[in-house]
Amino acid sequence: MNRFGSMVYIQPMNQFDVSKHPHRRWNPLSEEWILVSPHRALRPWKGSVERTVPSERPRHDPKCYLCPGNNRAGGVVNPYYEGTYVFDNDFSALLPDGLEENAAESCCGLVREKAERGLCRVVCFSPRHDLTLAEMSEADIRRVINVWCDQYEDLATRPFINAVTIFENKGEMMGCSNPHPHGQIWATESIPMQLAREICSQGKYFEQYARPMLLDYLHWELKQDVRILFRNDHFAALVPHWAIWPFETLILPMFPVSRITDLSPEQRNSWANIMRQLLIRYDNLFEISFPYSMGLHQIPADGQEYDGFQFHQHFYPPLLRSASIRKFLVGYEMLGEPQRDITAESAAERLRSLPGKHYRT
Ligand code: H2U
Ligand code: ZN
Numbered sequence: 436m437n438r439f440g441s442m443v444y445i446q447p448m449n450q451f452d453v454s455k456h457p458h459r460r461w462n463p464l465s466e467e468w469i470l471v472s473p474h475r476a477l478r479p480w481k482g483s484v485e486r487t488v489p490s491e492r493p494r495h496d497p498k499c500y501l502c503p504g505n506n507r508a509g510g511v512v513n514p515y516y517e518g519t520y521v522f523d524n525d526f527s528a529l530l531p532d533g534l535e536e537n538a539a540e541s542c543c544g545l546v547r548e549k550a551e552r553g554l555c556r557v558v559c560f561s562p563r564h565d566l567t568l569a570e571m572s573e574a575d576i577r578r579v580i581n582v583w584c585d586q587y588e589d590l591a592t593r594p595f596i597n598a599v600t601i602f603e604n605k606g607e608m609m610g611c612s613n614p615h616p617h618g619q620i621w622a623t624e625s626i627p628m629q630l631a632r633e634i635c636s637q638g639k640y641f642e643q644y645a646r647p648m649l650l651d652y653l654h655w656e657l658k659q660d661v662r663i664l665f666r667n668d669h670f671a672a673l674v675p676h677w678a679i680w681p682f683e684t685l686i687l688p689m690f691p692v693s694r695i696t697d698l699s700p701e702q703r704n705s706w707a708n709i710m711r712q713l714l715i716r717y718d719n720l721f722e723i724s725f726p727y728s729m730g731l732h733q734i735p736a737d738g739q740e741y742d743g744f745q746f747h748q749h750f751y752p753p754l755l756r757s758a759s760i761r762k763f764l765v766g767y768e769m770l771g772e773p774q775r776d777i778t779a780e781s782a783a784e785r786l787r788s789l790p791g792k793h794y795r796t
Contacts, residue, residue, distance in 0.1 A: 502564050558582060599623075
């Protein structure tokens with residue numbers, strides 16, 4: 436009885452279980468918390484896959500600005516390329532050297548601006564309009580890796596370039612303007628914010644433990660064997676413990692390496708192999724060409740040492756439960772912090788359970 440004369444029921448405390456109860460997880464790379472609400476995803480999965488009509492694309496589209504032999508904006512004509520093809524973006528977000536250096540500050544530093552130089556390139560992965568990386572052979576993905584390495588080498592050695600960001604924006608849902616398999620490279624004078632954060636967090640870890648953070652993390656994950664998707668001699672793919680996007684993944688090398696140009700030919704083969712395994716599972720998940728933003732994080736190209744920095748590849752796919760239901764980072768996520776329902780562990784289990792053969796073959 437309490438002092439108002441009514442019965443007090445003491446609820447037994449629920450034993451905390453990460454697979455059932457709301458909790459926060461720490462992202463040691465970006466140094467941010469994320470909220471996980473697994474109880475919302477406990478409703479049974481009916482496995483219903485909304486089958487979308489696969490969009491049959493021609494091998495060559497006369498209207499595509501990336502297909503061989505076609506016109507691009509500004510009148511340039513693409514060569515009849517047979518493998519990969521790289522060109523300077525006709526609508527580059529950055530302009531190269533030649534502009535005067537400029538930085539200004541006012542209002543006690545609250546208002547700041549700084550001129551930014553850089554180069555933007557487009558990388559066509561294949562002359563075939565109807566393919567994606569997921570449907571390309573391992574050897575062809577390996578050729579794309581070689582192009583990325585050559586581009587890194589070329590851009591990183593330019594005096595005004597300090598960081599090279601290689602990425603792919605895939606699918607209409609991600610705002611990609613063209614289904615022709617392609618990615619982009621932005622080489623910048625400044626170190627972009629996401630990379631700067633990851634340099635800082637990995638640097639602090641290295642200072643404390645004298646080992647690369649992502650290598651220690653990978654060794655721990657390999658022992659746990661819960662979020663690991665696949666591994667080969669040199670690389671592993673996993674759903675990071677702190678993933679925000681439902682099927683977010685990370686490809687990690689199993690040895691210390693800070694830039695892709697330092698990968699040996701065998702290591703590059705292994706990377707192509709693991710990337711292909713992952714991309715096939717992604718497409719098989721909802722039997723569609725799976726949209727995502729993917730990118731490489733490498734050491735800055737400013738000639739400085741960044742102890743503990745480990746090269747890695749992020750995949751951020753927006754899809755949640757089906758081919759058409761996407762996750763938005765809105766509301767609480769814009770004003771509070773990111774949140775997810777299905778846990779990283781169950782996402783990994785789903786991805787692992789998918790066949791290794793592409794659904795279209
Ligand atoms: P997406 O990967 O977001 O679809 O972008 C394709 C890029 O291709 C985009 O950055 C460039 C756009 O500026 N582009 C050209 O360089 N030339 C063209 O003729 C059209 C598009
Ligand atoms: Zn095309």
